[in-house]
Amino acid sequence: MIQVVLLGAGNVATHLADAFSKAKNIELVQIYGRAKKSLSHVDNQFDTTCSLDHLKEADIYIIAISDDEIAKFSSKLRIRNSLVVHTSGSIAMDQLHGKFRKGVLYPLQTFTKNKKLDFATIPICIEAEEQNDLLLLEKLASSISDNIYFINSEQRKSLHLAAVFVNNFTNHLYQIGNELCDGNKVPFEILKPLIVETAKKIETISPIEAQTGPAKRDDNKTIKTHISMLSEEHQKIYKLLTQSIKNTYGKKL
Amino acid sequence: MIQVVLLGAGNVATHLADAFSKAKNIELVQIYGRAKKSLSHVDNQFDTTCSLDHLKEADIYIIAISDDEIAKFSSKLRIRNSLVVHTSGSIAMDQLHGKFRKGVLYPLQTFTKNKKLDFATIPICIEAEEQNDLLLLEKLASSISDNIYFINSEQRKSLHLAAVFVNNFTNHLYQIGNELCDGNKVPFEILKPLIVETAKKIETISPIEAQTGPAKRDDNKTIKTHISMLSEEHQKIYKLLTQSIKNTYGKKL
Numbered sequence: 001m002i003q004v005v006l007l008g009a010g011n012v013a014t015h016l017a018d019a020f021s022k023a024k025n026i027e028l029v030q031i032y033g034r035a036k037k038s039l040s041h042v043d044n045q046f047d048t049t050c051s052l053d054h055l056k057e058a059d060i061y062i063i064a065i066s067d068d069e070i071a072k073f074s075s076k077l078r079i080r081n082s083l084v085v086h087t088s089g090s091i092a093m094d095q096l097h098g099k100f101r102k103g104v105l106y107p108l109q110t111f112t113k114n115k116k117l118d119f120a121t122i123p124i125c126i127e128a129e130e131q132n133d134l135l136l137l138e139k140l141a142s143s144i145s146d147n148i149y150f151i152n153s154e155q156r157k158s159l160h161l162a163a164v165f166v167n168n169f170t171n172h173l174y175q176i177g178n179e180l181c182d183g184n185k186v187p188f189e190i191l192k193p194l195i196v197e198t199a200k201k202i203e204t205i206s207p208i209e210a211q212t213g214p215a216k217r218d219d220n221k222t223i224k225t226h227i228s229m230l231s232e233e234h235q236k237i238y239k240l241l242t243q244s245i246k247n248t249y250g251k252k253l
Numbered sequence: 254m255i256q257v258v259l260l261g262a263g264n265v266a267t268h269l270a271d272a273f274s275k276a277k278n279i280e281l282v283q284i285y286g287r288a289k290k291s292l293s294h295v296d297n298q299f300d301t302t303c304s305l306d307h308l309k310e311a312d313i314y315i316i317a318i319s320d321d322e323i324a325k326f327s328s329k330l331r332i333r334n335s336l337v338v339h340t341s342g343s344i345a346m347d348q349l350h351g352k353f354r355k356g357v358l359y360p361l362q363t364f365t366k367n368k369k370l371d372f373a374t375i376p377i378c379i380e381a382e383e384q385n386d387l388l389l390l391e392k393l394a395s396s397i398s399d400n401i402y403f404i405n406s407e408q409r410k411s412l413h414l415a416a417v418f419v420n421n422f423t424n425h426l427y428q429i430g431n432e433l434c435d436g437n438k439v440p441f442e443i444l445k446p447l448i449v450e451t452a453k454k455i456e457t458i459s460p461i462e463a464q465t466g467p468a469k470r471d472d473n474k475t476i477k478t479h480i481s482m483l484s485e486e487h488q489k490i491y492k493l494l495t496q497s498i499k500n501t502y503g504k505k506l
Binding site for chain 1: 320321343361362363365368370374375376378400402404407408410411412414415416417418419420421422423424425426427428429430431433434436437438439440441442443444445446447448449450451452453454455456457458459460461463464465466467468469472474475478479482483486489490491493494497498500501
């Protein structure tokens with residue numbers, strides 16, 4: 001049985017709490033939250049505290065708070081003989097400050113409040129200073145997910161950057177698509193199957209093989225028409241991404 | 254029974270042929286292809302021809318060829334008393350030239366060779382000059398899909414433009430993500446569940462609500478770090494999309 005304390009009560013912490021509570025060999029001993037209010041959605045199911053002085057004993061303490069606060073928060077912890085990990089994609093392991101053993105448990109997924117996720121399919125990237133701790137983290141991660149990766153801080157930084165492109169920026173393109181539909185009284189619904197298929201396509205073929213569209217086939221007539229239909233801001237995005245696709249396939253705009 | 258002749262033997266035509274052959278009230282009478290070779294993958298299953306002089310009688314002729322060739326191709330057709338439609342998102346209905354009745358049947362999806370699709374979930378946008386033809390197209394489309402939309406040429410043009418953003422440009426962002434992973438020896442596999450979840454998320458919440466990431470939360474420290482990690486070309490894309498997200502949420506870079 002691995003004993004775990006969760007430090008944080010936000011989105012990631014709540015999803016982890018949910019996953020741990022269903023795992024066979026994990027005991028979720030306690031959840032810490034900054035304020036009593038922040039714990040209201042979990043305190044009927046788990047032991048909770050708002051005081052770092054009242055943290056219970058555990059094998060692993062998991063910090064799941066805002067990236068910006070991790071370093072400072074970790075330096076307040078009085079933990080000595082346990083493993084402390086954070087869950088951030090963009091923070092290096094050595095930004096954890098304290099006399100505890102250090103590691104990272106980064107579940108790479110987009111977490112939405114109130115939207116259940118199947119944790120088993122979520123890739124978990126782990127890192128630790130000590131080999132034994134890496135094995136401990138692997139055991140912990142394996143109990144909630146089928147996809148475990150050993151990823152160091154440098155690799156994780158790149159992964160997080162790549163995630164910004166495929167998740168945050170992609171979602172923004174969906175939003176522009178939504179705006180274009182609204183502006184022309186077309187239901188955005190129509191695009192949803194295309195959006196899902198575009199994502200699923202690259203499960204079997206690489207993005208470079210999957211590319212289609214006017215930029216790929218150097219169809220400058222369509223490109224020109226499209227540009228004339230867009231606002232100045234959207235024109236800039238259209239032109240830059242079109243040029244980038246053309247560069248990838250060796251054609252000039 | 255609706256009798257159909259397919260004019261074209263490419264990706265879209267092949268997927269339509271497959272869907273029609275399974276539909277109960279459709280008879281796929283013939284497939285026309287420019288050259289015998291282009292028909293080799295369908296000629297053991299369907300009646301085919303390479304000559305426009307040997308087209309069989311049908312209720313609907315469906316032109317499924319490159320956008321650029323539709324206008325010229327349609328003017329060669331000797332069809333009089335039937336409905337002729339094209340399948341393009343970016344070509345207006347009135348670019349069909351001939352003495353036949355005109356319409357459009359635009360299946361909005363990304364078609365890949367050899368990758369089977371469930372046509373039932375693909376939205377089909379239909380348009381026709383005559384009310385009766387619109388009903389005929391609705392009957393045809395309903396026999397292969399559950400999602401039929403009445404979309405005029407102007408709306409379809411916007412839809413096609415929006416599709417470039419959510420499909421072509423999105424796929425290019427996947428490709429940049431893939432490059433960033435390769436460059437740092439991280440398996441691109443790790444990002445695939447995130448990519449699918451990002452697409453699925455907007456089935457239940459709007460893209461504007463789904464937005465996350467450093468640009469959304471105005472996290473300029475992370476943005477600066479990310480920019481420093483990118484090539485000049487990728488920096489431009491990162492900066493422009495970050496600025497566009499910030500503009501959407503009313504913050505300054």
